[in-house]
Amino acid sequence: MHNNLTAEIEARLPGPVTQLVRTVGRTAARHGFNSYLVGGIVRDILLNRPSADIDIMIDGDAIKLARAIADNAGARLFVHKAFGTARFDLEGYRIDLSTCRSESYDRPGALPRVKPGNICDDLLRRDFSINAMALCINPTDFGVLTDLYGGVADLEGRVIRVMHDRSFEDDATRIMRAVRYEQRLSFKLERRTARLLKLDIDMLDSISGDRLKHEVLLWLTEQRPGGIIRRAGKLGVLQKLHPSLQWNRQMQIAFRRAAKIPDGASANHIYFSLMAYQMGEGALYELLQRLNLLGSKYDLLSHQCLALKNRLPQLDRPLIKNSEIFSLVQDVEPPAVQVNWLYPNPLAVRRSLRLYLRKLMHIKTSVTGNDLVQWGLKQGPGVGMVLNKLLAARLDGEVKTRAEEEKLARRLAAI
Numbered sequence: 181m182h183n184n185l186t187a188e189i190e191a192r193l194p195g196p197v198t199q200l201v202r203t204v205g206r207t208a209a210r211h212g213f214n215s216y217l218v219g220g221i222v223r224d225i226l227l228n229r230p231s232a233d234i235d236i237m238i239d240g241d242a243i244k245l246a247r248a249i250a251d252n253a254g255a256r257l258f259v260h261k262a263f264g265t266a267r268f269d270l271e272g273y274r275i276d277l278s279t280c281r282s283e284s285y286d287r288p289g290a291l292p293r294v295k296p297g298n299i300c301d302d303l304l305r306r307d308f309s310i311n312a313m314a315l316c317i318n319p320t321d322f323g324v325l326t327d328l329y330g331g332v333a334d335l336e337g338r339v340i341r342v343m344h345d346r347s348f349e350d351d352a353t354r355i356m357r358a359v360r361y362e363q364r365l366s367f368k369l370e371r372r373t374a375r376l377l378k379l380d381i382d383m384l385d386s387i388s389g390d391r392l393k394h395e396v397l398l399w400l401t402e403q404r405p406g407g408i409i410r411r412a413g414k415l416g417v418l419q420k421l422h423p424s425l426q427w428n429r430q431m432q433i434a435f436r437r438a439a440k441i442p443d444g445a446s447a448n449h450i451y452f453s454l455m456a457y458q459m460g461e462g463a464l465y466e467l468l469q470r471l472n473l474l475g476s477k478y479d480l481l482s483h484q485c486l487a488l489k490n491r492l493p494q495l496d497r498p499l500i501k502n503s504e505i506f507s508l509v510q511d512v513e514p515p516a517v518q519v520n521w522l523y524p525n526p527l528a529v530r531r532s533l534r535l536y537l538r539k540l541m542h543i544k545t546s547v548t549g550n551d552l553v554q555w556g557l558k559q560g561p562g563v564g565m566v567l568n569k570l571l572a573a574r575l576d577g578e579v580k581t582r583a584e585e586e587k588l589a590r591r592l593a594a595i
């Protein structure tokens with residue numbers, strides 16, 4: 181590989197984003213600083229993969245620099261004073277500017293102690309060699325790669341390698357990140373890294389609920405979360421989230437089916453519920469508690485999945501009426517129905533759930549409560565009862581037209 185990646189940067193990033201990157205580099209040089217693209221964007225440029233976040237490190241004051249270019253940047257600037265970072269949003273890209281730092285850990289799982297540093301310190305604190313490269317963006321060295329830790333060799337060898345032997349001990353969320361990158365990129369854990377991961381797996385106990393949650397949710401927003409969860413199960417990482425969580429054949433079938441449906445707004449909630457589907461009430465509570473997810477939408481959906489799962493035996497009848505399916509399923513949200521459908525439940529059950537999702541949940545009566553009242557039925561619970569019976573008749577095909585519905589309504593309500 182050649183050592184100047186200007187052409188690759190320009191090919192990967194839209195023109196206005198490259199312009200902004202060049203402006204940052206020019207302004208940094210004027211202030212006497214060095215500036216670099218780092219982390220995922222460098223990895224993805226080298227792999228020729230898309231990347232939506234651009235991290236820029238400055239060996240000087242990042243906020244001061246961002247403010248200096250804000251007027252000419254053609255992008256909105258957001259400053260996070262507490263973190264010492266600044267962000268531009270441009271063309272769907274987030275461009276983050278931070279100051280290079282060095283980090284040390286007082287104890288495993290603690291957040292790092294941070295000091296300003298140079299680019300070498302900054303790369304050394306990173307998780308894996310493939311994320312520890314930098315591309316200079318100052319004008320004189322624009323596009324020059326800094327690869328101090330064998331990142332290019334590891335991209336070529338397709339391996340995930342930690343930077344040093346204490347890496348997982350310092351920060352066990354890297355265990356979860358390792359699995360994520362390995363599966364996303366179809367790489368392998370480098371041998372020593374795999375050994376360290378197994379040795380240090382209990383360090384996951386030192387990670388706070390919020391940090392674990394963050395990493396689990398990152399798993400679920402990947403393109404193939406099933407592959408990540410399978411691998412996490414095989415490595416014993418899932419069991420660290422909850423001892424009863426494990427990858428098995430049923431989960432494999434459900435995730436494989438889920439991969440075929442287009443991702444909707446609830447995709448990561450569905451994936452979470454697929455992961456937790458086989459847990460009992462108590463274990464599910466403990467998992468949600470461990471991940472700080474009690475009361476969240478993940479909690480709600482997983483509980484709805486469980487509630488419906490408990491009712492599945494009642495759906496397991498070949499001659500069940502549509503109205504019976506409807507009344508057993510209607511109080512849970514469609515994603516919970518989908519999760520139960522994705523699992524290898526009995527055929528009759530899956531057919532009913534699919535029928536509900538495709539057809540029954542969309543069926544409405546054409547007669548409304550207002551109609552009934554206008555025709556002389558007294559307002560009150562009687563209205564709801566008649567409407568329910570009308571809907572059941574519609575679902576079961578006993579009435580098909582508005583006229584038939586009206587006739588039935590008048591008979592039921594004696595009006």
Ligand code: ATP
Nearest residue numbers: 218219220221233235305306307311312351353354
């Ligand atoms: P992705 O494509 O998943 O967004 P990314 O590499 O941009 O990949 P981020 O989570 O945005 O990932 O992190 C940015 C960079 O910060 C990483 O490339 C890595 O170098 C570093 N980093 C993130 N988390 C850690 C960690 N726990 N320990 C060490 N370095 C980390």
